Amino acid sequence: xxxxxxxxxxxxxxxxxxxxxxxxxxxxxxxxxxxxxxxxxxxxxxxxxxxxxxxxxxxxxxxxxxxxxxxxxxxxxxxxxxxxxxxxxxxxxxxxxxxxxxxxxxxxxxxxxxxxxxx
Amino acid sequence: xxxxxxxxxxxxxxxxxxxxxxxxxxxxxxxxxxxxxxxxxxxxxxxxxxxxxxxxxxxxxxxxxxxxxxxxxxxxxxxxxxxxxxxxxxxxxxxxxxxxxxxxxxxxxxx
Numbered sequence: 001x002x003x004x005x006x007x008x009x010x011x012x013x014x015x016x017x018x019x020x021x022x023x024x025x026x027x028x029x030x031x032x033x034x035x036x037x038x039x040x041x042x043x044x045x046x047x048x049x050x051x052x053x054x055x056x057x058x059x060x061x062x063x064x065x066x067x068x069x070x071x072x073x074x075x076x077x078x079x080x081x082x083x084x085x086x087x088x089x090x091x092x093x094x095x096x097x098x099x100x101x102x103x104x105x106x107x108x109x110x111x112x113x114x115x116x117x118x119x
Numbered sequence: 120x121x122x123x124x125x126x127x128x129x130x131x132x133x134x135x136x137x138x139x140x141x142x143x144x145x146x147x148x149x150x151x152x153x154x155x156x157x158x159x160x161x162x163x164x165x166x167x168x169x170x171x172x173x174x175x176x177x178x179x180x181x182x183x184x185x186x187x188x189x190x191x192x193x194x195x196x197x198x199x200x201x202x203x204x205x206x207x208x209x210x211x212x213x214x215x216x217x218x219x220x221x222x223x224x225x226x227x228x229x230x
Contacts, residue, residue, distance in 0.1 A: 105170035
């Protein structure tokens, strides 16, 4: 069964850093492009970061560009989102999502991990 | 404000048909990028309902269907069931933003 599971959420103060992880199972992780999507309280879904299957290409939403870095470790079937200079507006549930091959849709999502940025 | 525009809410009685619209622009839907639809219950993983405008992943009932025309797309749900009560999001790719964009979400209430 295809599964992705996020971890690493919690409480952080403005300006601090935090690293989220996404563990994949049930598929050959190295063959898939991956993304992070977040949902702030009471708001809709917001795409924030993409990484290619090779790891050589990443894209970021303007809201996180320069502060967040996405990486992957195929030997561990894991995805990492390094979040620096956190802001109150980064408070959200963060989801890891797999890209449907040859498509631009996200076909498998985790249940999310909550990051709260507050002083 | 979301790049793709959806109505905040729709409702229908069990057994009825509802549609949810998704309006974009010339840099996303109108540029030919496909539209995808997701069902999301708070606290759970979003679920892919429709991909590439009209296609259903395995396991999604044929009560769910999608369409696309010009700069807009629609999700139709027939034979409404109580379990369909959820938030629904459309998604596409935007060339001017170089990234994926979502609609603001539509809350479906089954009366």
